Every structure is written in structure tokens, then in C-alpha cells.
Amino acid sequence: GQNIDQPTEMTATEGAIVQINCTYQTSGFNGLFWYQQHAGEAPTFLSYNVLDGLEEKGRFSSFLSRSKGYSYLLLKELQMKDSASYLCGVMDSNYQLIWGAGTKLIIKP
Amino acid sequence: GAVVSQHPSRVICKSGTSVKIECRSLDFQATTMFWYRQFPKQSLMLMATSNEGSKATYEQGVEKDKFLINHASLTLSTLTVTSAHPEDSSFYICSAREGGGGAYEQYFGPGTRLTVT
Numbered sequence: 001g002q003n004i005d006q007p008t009e010m011t012a013t014e015g016a017i018v019q020i021n022c023t024y025q026t027s028g029f030n031g032l033f034w035y036q037q038h039a040g041e042a043p044t045f046l047s048y049n050v051l052d053g054l055e056e057k058g059r060f061s062s063f064l065s066r067s068k069g070y071s072y073l074l075l076k077e078l079q080m081k082d083s084a085s086y087l088c089g090v091m092d093s094n095y096q097l098i099w100g101a102g103t104k105l106i107i108k109p
Numbered sequence: 110g111a112v113v114s115q116h117p118s119r120v121i122c123k124s125g126t127s128v129k130i131e132c133r134s135l136d137f138q139a140t141t142m143f144w145y146r147q148f149p150k151q152s153l154m155l156m157a158t159s160n161e162g163s164k165a166t167y168e169q170g171v172e173k174d175k176f177l178i179n180h181a182s183l184t185l186s187t188l189t190v191t192s193a194h195p196e197d198s199s200f201y202i203c204s205a206r207e208g209g210g211g212a213y214e215q216y217f218g219p220g221t222r223l224t225v226t
Binding site: 033035040041042043044045048087095096097099100101102104 | 143150151152153155158200202206214215216217218219220222
């Protein structure tokens with residue numbers, strides 16, 4: 001079966017760095033997405049990785065290792081507005097996105 | 110960037126009635142649209158995938174006669190919840206993808222919060 005695993009909840013301090021991990025087992029691989037979702041709102045796109053390595057975009061970076069079925073989202077200089085759920089999604093061989101359950105990130109002052 | 114709209118954003122209806130939710134891609138042609146349901150504190154659950162001009166493909170466990178999906182044009186898909194019941198209360202989100210298999214990103218609509226009383 002297809003499976004995406006990510007931690008349910010994480011807590012970090014404002015100004016610090018946090019890494020949210022995602023492991024996956026899917027039928028085929030056509031890229032991995034990270035989305036941010038604030039409570040009561042729709043998800044918004046953060047990053048897309050299809051090749052191994054690190055993609056940096058401002059305070060957010062995303063890493064992918066296809067051989068390990070592993071990705072992480074790195075958030076630097078955390079701000080209170082970063083409190084949200086972070087969804088890991090993998091596009092399978094049929095170009096369908098398979099979603100993890102999301103990681104709720106709580107930022108404390 | 111690409112924009113997807115949904116209407117209405119919130120709807121309250123009585124049990125037994127039907128509700129239609131519209132999903133529109135505003136500045137691109139969406140060959141594929143997806144309908145998700147999300148219960149509080151849970152992940153997105155894919156309900157169905159629809160391609161323009163063809164019947165929607167429903168996920169296992171989703172009643173196709175209860176959740177009617179129409180993707181009549183490249184910019185519009187509708188989800189009709191028929192004979193709604195309180196357990197259908199949820200956050201319904203559509204997303205759209207342009208192009209064929211080479212277009213990767215899904216653009217999400219803002220969601221519709223349905224409350225059935």
C-alpha cells in the first residue's frame with residue numbers, strides 16, 4: 001500500500017529552527033510537495049522536490065532523498081505566523097497526490 | 110500565480126437538502142480537478158478526480174450517487190452533496206491542475222465549510 005508518515009505535532013520556539021520529517025512508500029514517484037495549512041484555510045504551496053538534494057526558498061528549505069524515501073522541511077528564524085499544519089504529499093506514478101496526515105507546528109514565544 | 114476560487118465559502122443547510130459547490134480556475138485551464146474533504150484536525154481525504162468532459166473517478170468508500178461531480182468545462186467543476194446529513198458536515202476543498210501529466214502542482218481553492226443541521 002501507499003503510506004506517508006510525518007510527526008503529528010511539533011513545538012518550537014520563535015526565532016529557532018525546526019525540521020519536519022516525512023517518509024514515504026508509494027507506487028512510483030513523480031515528486032514530493034510540502035504545503036502549509038493554517039487552521040480553517042486551504043493549503044498553500046511551499047515547495048516541490050523531484051531530484052535529490054536541498055531546495056532553498058527564503059526561510060524554508062526542503063530536502064529529498066529518493067533512495068531513502070525521505071524528505072524534510074526546514075524552517076529557519078521561526079515566526080509566530082509559522083504556526084500551522086505542514087502537509088507532505090507525494091505524487092505517485094499516476095500523478096495523484098498522496099497526502100500525509102500533516103504535522104501541526106506550534107511556535108512558542 | 111494560478112488562482113482557484115470556490116463558491117460558496119460557507120453554507121448551512123438542513124438535513125435532506127442538496128448543496129452545490131463550485132470550483133473555478135480563474136487564470137488557467139484545469140484539465141484535472143480534485144475534490145477533497147477534510148474533517149477537523151485530519152488530513153485531506155481525496156474524494157474524486159475529474160477530468161474535463163469525462164466522468165469523475167471516485168475513491169473507494171465515496172458514494173458517487175451522493176456526491177455528484179460535474180467537470181463541464183476547463184475552468185469549472187461542481188460538487189453536489191445530495192440529501193445532505195449532519196455527518197456530511199466538513200470542509201470541502203477543490204484543487205486544479207493544468208496541462209497533462211507533466212504539470213505537477215495542484216492549486217487549491219479556499220475551501221467550502223458545509224454545516225448540515
